[in-house]
Amino acid sequence: MNHISESLFVGTAELEHTEMYLKAIWHIKEKEGQSKVSTIARMLNVRQPSVVQMLKKLDEKKLVVYNKSGVRLTQEGKDIGTSMMRNSRLLEILMKDSLKMEIDEEMVCGIEHHMNEQFTDALCTMLKHPRKCPHDLAIPKGKCCENT
Numbered sequence: 001m002n003h004i005s006e007s008l009f010v011g012t013a014e015l016e017h018t019e020m021y022l023k024a025i026w027h028i029k030e031k032e033g034q035s036k037v038s039t040i041a042r043m044l045n046v047r048q049p050s051v052v053q054m055l056k057k058l059d060e061k062k063l064v065v066y067n068k069s070g071v072r073l074t075q076e077g078k079d080i081g082t083s084m085m086r087n088s089r090l091l092e093i094l095m096k097d098s099l100k101m102e103i104d105e106e107m108v109c110g111i112e113h114h115m116n117e118q119f120t121d122a123l124c125t126m127l128k129h130p131r132k133c134p135h136d137l138a139i140p141k142g143k144c145c146e147n148t
Contacts, residue, residue, distance in 0.1 A: 024040050030085075093139075
């Protein structure tokens, strides 16, 4: 009998779903200032009622404040969104500059959810703490960037 020494990790789709919404809200705020249900729906390619339903869940979890005036990230929501944007922008640099390949956004999206802070800081250090991604957007600093 062949024993398998590796174990497979089954990610939680709900966590990734939450992270994608927080990342989208973070990204929209960076570009436009105000996150609207319609803008989030367009960015994530989902229907507006789905966005409203998710925003209510995120509000219950204290990751966003959602009301008639709009949606904004709480500090915890902002931290998660910032982490996700940092992960994806560092991965884009890894693909384009280090691996000399086309940026594959679907692949970036698949990987970014599984990166922990230690891995992200190691990647950032390896890439020499870049400040801009290939799309010329700022890369949020991590703890590893404090002395750079």
